[in-house]
Amino acid sequence: MNDGNEVLSQDPTALWGEIARLRATVARLERQVGELDRLAHHDPLVPLPNRRGFERQLAGLIARLERYGDASALLFIDVDGLKIVNDSFGHDAGDAALIHVAELLIGGVRQSDTVARFGGDEFAILLERVDLDQATETAARLTDRIAGTSFSYDGTAIPLSAAIGIAEIRAGDTPEAVLARADRAMYEQKAAA
Template sequence: MTDERPMIDDDPLVLRAEIARLRATVARLERQVGELDRLAHHDALVPVPNRRGFERQLLALIDRAERYGDCGALLFVDVDGLKMVNDSFGHEAGDAALIHVAELLTGGVRQSDCVARFGGDEFAVLLERIDLGQATETALRLTDRIADSSFTYDGSAIPLSAAIGIAEIRPGDTPAAVLARADQAMYAQKAAA
């Protein structure tokens, strides 16, 4: 019968070197996992979370609403006329407009709020500890902020505007239900304009 145990070197210097190598490998793998998580939850174009990252934040706020009675609202933002910007000035101009809008939205809310790019020309803003009246004021302020901004691309002034739908977050909500209400409110806003 043969002994199938792995051979372990008893030399303390060899053991220390092996431990240091394993620690370096673990640290490298942890960095890679962190980078993969960032890539999975952040938008590739604008420096904000993507839909997946946003839904993670939304689910956490819904949990707090159920558990602690926290309040909040979701703003669903649709940038108007981005297709025209892409068609008239090129996709680089459209990308620059999206980055500009993301900066306006991020700069127009509290640091504790979450601005995310949902895809295409849509953004979502998660407002924590805010009631429907305050959310409405924030949406109006953001709409004005976008419309009043001076966006230029390659020397051309390009007007920007957005429609914003609002959904209050309620205990028992699901992310899909909140998003559907905000999306519906955004389309009602577009129809009223």
């Protein structure tokens, strides 16, 4: 009695057909894995990495910093008053404000920098090859950019502002340690305002 494998080994046409079927299956599975990776590492509202995707980028940056010694920094951004926007105008207005801020952040940094949305009203940016003075200048520029643009929803102007904390990234850092320093610095900025 012949099983299917014997038939395939004796029929080259059937073998090529099976190879084509397997290649198509592998290609479909690779697309699904890519989509799952995108869903796991990107924000559903704005075209940015999410916290998990950002932490992966941060870990890579720390490894490069340890190898090459380039100075780098992390900016942690909290959009002020988003709860009031949501409560006053609805969550669609809050989403529109987040999209607006994301566009401002993307447009306000270099293409080589990584902007991510952490969730809620928080964003983070990796600034590669910058010292603390340059990171401070970028943070000030982004703060002014957010506060200085007009955002309106359904014809109503809504003022936006943000607090930005800065943490230098050091050799031997962990992603968690850098994020904790940047988060503390952001809260210090909020308290000082």
